[in-house]
Amino acid sequence: MPSRREFLQVGFAASVFxxxxxxxxxxxxxxxxxxxxxxxxxxxxxxxxxxFADGAAFGLEAERHGLHVVRINGDITDFWVNDLxxxxxxxxxxxxGMTAHGPLFCLERFAWDHGLRVVARAEVPGVDEPLVSWVIxxxxxxx
Amino acid sequence: xxxxxxxxxxxWTTALQQFEQAVGKSWVFTGDDDIALYRDAYSPxxxxxxxxxxxxxxxxxxxxxxxQVVRTANRFRIxxxxxxxxxxxxxxxxxxxxxxxVVVDLKRMxxxxxxxDKRHFAIVEPGVAYFDLYRHIQTRGLxxxxxxxxxxxxxxxxxxxxxxxxxxxxxxxxxxxxHCGLEVVLPNGDIVRTGxxxxxxAKTWGEYRYGFGPTVDGLFAQGNLGxxxxxxxxxxxxxxxxxxxxxxxxxxxxxxxxxxxxxxxEHQSLIGMxxxxxxxxxxxxxxAELAALLKKPGGATDEDFDQYxxxxxxxxxxxxxxxxxxxxxxxxxxxxxxxxxxxxxxxxAFQDGELMRFPLTQEQLDRVHKVAVxxxxxxxxxxxxxxxxxxxxxxxxxxFSPIIPKTGEAVLEAQxxxxxxxxxxxxxxxxxxxxxxxxxxxxxxxxxxxxxxSRTNVAQNRRTRETFRALVKVAAEHGWxxxxxxxxxxxxxxxxxxYNNQALLRLHETIKDAVDPNGxxxxxRSGVWPRHLRRARA
Numbered sequence: 001m002p003s004r005r006e007f008l009q010v011g012f013a014a015s016v017f018x019x020x021x022x023x024x025x026x027x028x029x030x031x032x033x034x035x036x037x038x039x040x041x042x043x044x045x046x047x048x049x050x051x052f053a054d055g056a057a058f059g060l061e062a063e064r065h066g067l068h069v070v071r072i073n074g075d076i077t078d079f080w081v082n083d084l085x086x087x088x089x090x091x092x093x094x095x096x097g098m099t100a101h102g103p104l105f106c107l108e109r110f111a112w113d114h115g116l117r118v119v120a121r122a123e124v125p126g127v128d129e130p131l132v133s134w135v136i137x138x139x140x141x142x143x
Numbered sequence: 144x145x146x147x148x149x150x151x152x153x154x155w156t157t158a159l160q161q162f163e164q165a166v167g168k169s170w171v172f173t174g175d176d177d178i179a180l181y182r183d184a185y186s187p188x189x190x191x192x193x194x195x196x197x198x199x200x201x202x203x204x205x206x207x208x209x210x211q212v213v214r215t216a217n218r219f220r221i222x223x224x225x226x227x228x229x230x231x232x233x234x235x236x237x238x239x240x241x242x243x244x245v246v247v248d249l250k251r252m253x254x255x256x257x258x259x260d261k262r263h264f265a266i267v268e269p270g271v272a273y274f275d276l277y278r279h280i281q282t283r284g285l286x287x288x289x290x291x292x293x294x295x296x297x298x299x300x301x302x303x304x305x306x307x308x309x310x311x312x313x314x315x316x317x318x319x320x321x322h323c324g325l326e327v328v329l330p331n332g333d334i335v336r337t338g339x340x341x342x343x344x345a346k347t348w349g350e351y352r353y354g355f356g357p358t359v360d361g362l363f364a365q366g367n368l369g370x371x372x373x374x375x376x377x378x379x380x381x382x383x384x385x386x387x388x389x390x391x392x393x394x395x396x397x398x399x400x401x402x403x404x405x406x407x408x409e410h411q412s413l414i415g416m417x418x419x420x421x422x423x424x425x426x427x428x429x430x431a432e433l434a435a436l437l438k439k440p441g442g443a444t445d446e447d448f449d450q451y452x453x454x455x456x457x458x459x460x461x462x463x464x465x466x467x468x469x470x471x472x473x474x475x476x477x478x479x480x481x482x483x484x485x486x487x488x489x490x491x492a493f494q495d496g497e498l499m500r501f502p503l504t505q506e507q508l509d510r511v512h513k514v515a516v517x518x519x520x521x522x523x524x525x526x527x528x529x530x531x532x533x534x535x536x537x538x539x540x541x542x543f544s545p546i547i548p549k550t551g552e553a554v555l556e557a558q559x560x561x562x563x564x565x566x567x568x569x570x571x572x573x574x575x576x577x578x579x580x581x582x583x584x585x586x587x588x589x590x591x592x593x594x595x596x597s598r599t600n601v602a603q604n605r606r607t608r609e610t611f612r613a614l615v616k617v618a619a620e621h622g623w624x625x626x627x628x629x630x631x632x633x634x635x636x637x638x639x640x641x642y643n644n645q646a647l648l649r650l651h652e653t654i655k656d657a658v659d660p661n662g663x664x665x666x667x668r669s670g671v672w673p674r675h676l677r678r679a680r681a
Binding site for chain 2: 103
């Protein structure tokens, strides 16, 4: 069983790779070396739910890898209205994140309307709040 | 791939080809992954055989394409179920009443046809979301507000057609009431415009809703006689400023004059939506002394509650009043409200909020209730997270929404009746002596409750359905009916509207048979089934 710290790092790794098939996130939890080699540029944004310590740590980890992190307090409105909805009008850009279920629920449904799907999803173990590590990517990337 | 009920494989194949010809191959969805998106995320039948599932989805881009799709469906007797943006969570999502229906997904029809900030109206297509209309208005600097529900990703058209409601002024909060003119594709593919829209070249489609002759618009709200492809709305002229004030009254029986006075203010259009609460209520378990009071043999008396409130220097009931207009108008309306309360309810106290002038500062935006000032948002989804007070967040919810009169007596009666019903049913009560109704409706209250739904606990969902159906009957016995419900309960709710041997339902069925003889559009919506399925259900 990985430590929470390891999961945050590896969960992050799981979040930043474009996947050719639906992702088995647990299997990725042992691939820590991938963190350093992943194609980080394929992500448009990383969403961190900073109401929770693990979400905030996830955001820091993503930032350490040079990614553009959007910090939310559970409400995706500003991110959606002022950023993501505009981008997705132009292009089905991949995003990843670690959030509570509520924000992911919203982003997933917005994604459906723009031809994207949740291609990886795993609950963060060992924390009180059921945080989810996830990736949203164009439909074709997981077919 | 599922096939719609009663349709041969050959006809289904031909129909899909014709759908593709109408809308383009990439806009006809039959794959499992794609049609799974149309499941009701909050289905009370999640994973059970009774869950309402679709056979396919078709996404037209124009009214003419909708017409072609409907003509094909009618030719092959394929049931279709239109959705706009397909949210409607807690009331059925985008799932149909009849499994095997083809969803006509109107999200691509997302054009804002017109917004006028001098005559204060908009005309939009069903795929326009509140966010889209708000953005359209803001980017052009137009001086009108929208009235939106929580959350803001829904469609003004879809929400209005479901009798959805919002948060500002009464005339605008009832979204179907504020509609003005429809364009509808009928089950035979014919395209109809109502109100002034029936007049070619009309200049007032978004302003005068009646046109000439009988008004038929209401038949398409919660109805199944056609697919609405355009809709007009009256909009609120942007006010200069906004202020709230919370009035608190001391005694339990003060709920009666409190609501009477707020009704007076609201029905005179001096305030926007009032929001009631009780300073004695709240989330989580009650304090020990209050818990003991609630368990008192024979029930706590009004005097008991008054004493409890007085000892803690709290009032019994509060109402947040919302004022809109110029600062001078707001000041005058607020002063009038205080005069009325001081004259009628001794001990009433006001706590005024900040007068906010538009445009709001970012700091004001961060703390204002955004929908109260016409700003769509998704914040509602940030409050369902696991917390100390909410240790087991559910996977969704069902709204139980009985309409009760706008009186204090009715609120107290509803509290008592539903608490007794929960006790009788042997399930934890969702109502307390401090429960207050929702006030979205302009002229009635909704004594709303949210029943949790599970993705994994079938037994819990079954108990919830049983409780829900029992409460529909309890409500009906007291003259309260639900204004809206999920497909799973629409037959139950329609059955409660039973005056004169179901005369209303019989009228709906007569109209349905005449307008949609093949019964292809939204079969079963609001409990109105086409003849061939009615027989099967009889």
